Structure formats: C-alpha cells, structure tokens
C-alpha cells in the first residue's frame with residue numbers, strides 16, 4: 001500500500017506525549033501528525049493505544065502495547081488492515097518492575113512505605129525479611145516480558161524456572177517446563193510471575209486450582225493482563241492466607257474499582273498498569289514504526305505483524 005500520512009492517535013497520551021513520537025518520526029519521508037478521532041480519515045496508517053472503528057478504513061495500525069487482545073483481529077483481517085504490535089521492547093522495564101516488587105516483599109519495603117504514611121516506626125518481625133539467593137521464581141510465559149524478568153531476577157540470585165507450551169529450553173531460564181506441568185512448577189516456587197498474553201487459552205489460567213497448587217508462603221505477581229487471573233479466586237486465596245501476597249499491575253477491570261478489597265490488603269501491591277512505563281517509551285515504539293516504514297519502502301515483510 002501507499003503510505004503518505006501516518007497519524008499518531010491522541011490516545012497514546014496515556015503513555016507518552018503524542019508530539020514526542022511525531023517529532024521522533026519527523027525525518028521520515030512521509031507526513032506524520034498527531035490526530036484525534038476526527039483526523040483518522042485523513043491518514044493511511046495510525047499509531048495508537050486504543051481501537052477505533054474508523055481504523056478499518058486504514059491500511060495499517062500499530063499498537064503501542066505488546067498485548068493486542070483489545071483489537072478485533074478477525075474484523076481487521078476482513079478489512080485488509082495490517083496490525084503490528086510493540087512486543088519486544090518491555091523486557092527491561094517490566095523486568096525491573098518485577099524485581100522491585102520481589103525486593104519490596106523480601107526486604108519488607110512496602111511495610112515501611114505504608115508505615116511512613118502514618119509516621120510509625122515499626123520494625124518487621126525477626127523472621128519476616130529474607131534474601132533472594134536460594135529462592136525460586138516460576139515465570140509463566142517466556143517471551144519478551146518473561147525473558148526480562150528472568151534476566152533481572154537471575155542477576156539477583158533467584159533461580160528462575162519458566163513455563164512455555166513446548167517446554168524447550170530458553171536462554172536465561174534455569175529450567176523450562178511444558179505448560180501441562182504448570183501445577184508442578186508453580187508448586188515449587190517462592191514467586192509465581194505471569195507474563196503470558198491474554199488469549200482463549202490463558203483466560204482465567206490462574207484460578208482456585210492454581211492458587212491451591214501454590215505454596216502458602218509464595219507471592220503471586222501479574223504483569224500480563226487482568227483476565228489471565230480469576231480475580232475473585234485470587235482475593236479468596238489471599239483472604240484465606242493461602243498465598244503470602246501479590247503484586248498486581250493489571251486487573252479484570254481497569255482502573256481497579258475503589259471498592260476492590262485488593263486496595264486494602266497489607267501484602268498486596270497495586271500498580272496502575274504501569275509496569276512498562278519509561279521516559280524512553282516513545283523512542284522504543286518509534287524504532288519499530290520506523291523499521292516498518294523502511295520495510296514498506298523496500299517491499300520487505302513487516303516486523304511485529306499480528307494481523
């Protein structure tokens with residue numbers, strides 16, 4: 001297709017200023033402009049956070065997220081719209097966020113932050129804090145996020161196991177299990193970290209049975225998508241003391257409703273779907289977009305294509 005005008009949809013503003021990306025791409029031989037919903041018509045392609053029906057008139061849309069569960073893939077295919085995503089850029093950001101959660105729990109830092117709000121000088125129980133070497137993290141999903149988590153936790157001395165459908169080895173993981181051994185693998189872990197995409201296969205992959213298979217001194221971390229987890233089952237497990245705690249970046253409903261019991265739990269860390277935030281985000285996304293504009297010019301296959 002002929003690419004003359006690329007729109008940076010204003011919805012990316014939730015993650016970075018749209019004008020930063022437009023400026024980053026200004027040296028391309030095409031017209032790049034920040035557009036709102038009314039401006040989509042004038043473009044051939046768009047970079048976006050959200051999905052809009054008006055995109056069906058375009059030739060190409062690029063999602064600034066790795067997950068594309070919110071885009072109607074069959075509909076896009078019917079309308080001959082190419083969809084590319086931003087998988088491949090969130091290894092360090094999410095890996096370091098997960099390392100942060102793990103260190104907060106092991107070094108009790110979340111307690112100090114909570115106590116500071118109340119000007120309370122309270123030390124942990126003598127046996128609450130621990131160090132990471134000798135502990136095991138089971139990472140469910142060994143793609144970009146999973147590999148970034150394995151790299152950062154591995155550097156902290158954590159033994160890292162992975163779950164992938166094939167069970168074949170992956171660099172950075174001490175051991176990889178096939179998906180049908182999930183319960184066995186998570187039963188052995190101090191930390192269980194979810195990094196799989198949301199698909200029909202992974203919807204509510206974590207439910208009462210999986211939480212039951214985890215140790216009651218284990219921590220659960222979800223940086224993937226809320227609906228990979230049966231949230232009421234997680235809340236039940238936490239309330240019953242069947243898990244030590246959880247760090248959650250994603251939820252079945254976002255923003256997490258004020259009424260959610262998760263907000264008030266001492267051993268739960270809630271972050272606002274921001275595990276991948278970085279001041280470099282527009283550059284990381286921009287490199288993928290730039291690469292595909294180049295490929296379009298030379299007639300090469302797109303990278304990161306999902307439809």
Ligand code: NAD
Nearest residue numbers: 066067087090141142143144145165196197223224275276
């Ligand atoms: P990726 O494409 O690099 O890796 C996904 C991996 O999951 C692949 O290795 C794939 O083979 C594997 N997988 C797919 N289905 C599976 C299954 N049923 N069982 C086991 N493994 C399976 O994507 P990524 O960048 O690692 O991102 C993964 C997901 O994390 C995204 O789809 C998105 O939903 C979420 N995400 C969240 C944030 C955040 O801000 N919290 C940031 C980036 C990505």
